[in-house]
Amino acid sequence: MGEAFQKSIELLSNKLNTPKNISIIPHKDPDGDALGSCMGLALFLQNKNHNVSIISPNDFPDFLAWIAKDNKSISLIKYNEKPKEAEEILRKTDLIFTLDFNSLGRAGDLKEILKESTASKIMIDHHESPDDYAEIMFSYPKIASTCEIVYDVITSLEAKCLTKNIATCLYAGIMTDTGSFRFEATTSKTHKIVATLKEFDIESHKIHQRIFDSFTVGRMKLLGKALSNMQYLNEYNTTLITLTQEELDSTNFQKGYTEGFVNYGLSLKGIKFAVIMIENKKEGIIKISFRSKGEFSVDVFAKTYFNGGGHKNAAGGSSKETLKETEKKFKEVLPLYKKQLCTQ
Ligand code: 5GP
Ligand code: MN
Secondary structure: OHHHHHHHHHHHHHHHOOOEEEEEEEEOOOOOOOOOOOOHHHHHHHHOOOEEEEEEEOOHHHHHHHHOOOOOOEEEEEEEOOOOHHHHHHOOEEEEEEEEEHHHHHHHHHHHHHHHHHOOOEEEOOOOOOOOOOOOEEEOOOOOHHHHHHHHHHHHHHHHHHHHHHHHHHHHHHHHHOOOOOOOOOHHHHHHHHHHHHHOOOHHHHHHHHHHHOOOOHHHHHHHHHHOEEEEEEEHHHEEEEEOOOHHHHOOOOOOOOOOOOHHOOOOOOOEEEEEEEEOOOOOEEEEEEEEEEOOOOOHHHHOOOOOOOOEEEEEEEEEOHHHHHHHHHHHHHHHHHHHHHHO
């Protein structure tokens, strides 16, 4: 971490000199990295006598619920469930940390409140192309997870700040965002951080079990459906999965059921680009996840065609058209990338 990081640490350290009211916000539909980084940071700040709340724009999957349940000392409010309470906290807040996103649009229905708030904003994030809303920025798109940046931030603020609970939360985020330490962005530093976290007696095998070995029969059946729907666009080294609302409903669908499904497309030999399109009738959108291997940037692809973004090898987006139209649009633009997808 360089000079800009040290400067940001100094600025942040000054702000944390006296006890503050602090709100920490993950992105909408928080994943393991978003929730793990928020909770890890919240525990650190609470130990330093700040008054901390996490305000999530909306619900998160069952397999992440333990992050909240194991840390009941931290108030965690879902804005979709208790908007008044969340607004009251945000009105009184001195500092707002936005974690694992870099554009207020990613905060869902909290977007306008955050935009209008005069509290100092601190961004901690690892996505490409950050917006300019934060007074203090820790924006490092090359780092595999926000949890690794939070680790650097808190240990720079106070060398001996880690506890078992903080380490557990950060481990969960690093593990999920690195695909269990296998994605390209995983570095020796990632492993060094994890080695340090492990010294706090964290039960990494149990964290893995809680997150990955928690399928319900319905979810497993939905995975079966997704795999049988997979289209093999061999000409482009690409796979596409689609799931209709009807297919989701036939399996007692719950939030998070489709998490990780897109990766199965990438596990096929030779595949460089994997896509899943999921119909969401309630929101009137098709939610799309993109994954790639190598130099093909799904961040750019998602930004160009599907109102999204993310990282080079993992991005998301959405479409307001029907599933069929979205699929058609995708197949129309895919040939433009044939060279990129077939010559690496
Ligand atoms: P996922 O496909 O797992 O939902 O997301 C993959 C990556 O892309 C994550 O880092 C996530 O934050 C980002 N992402 C997902 N959906 C969107 C979106 O609609 N817009 C932007 N800008 N990023 C997204
Ligand atoms: Mn992340």
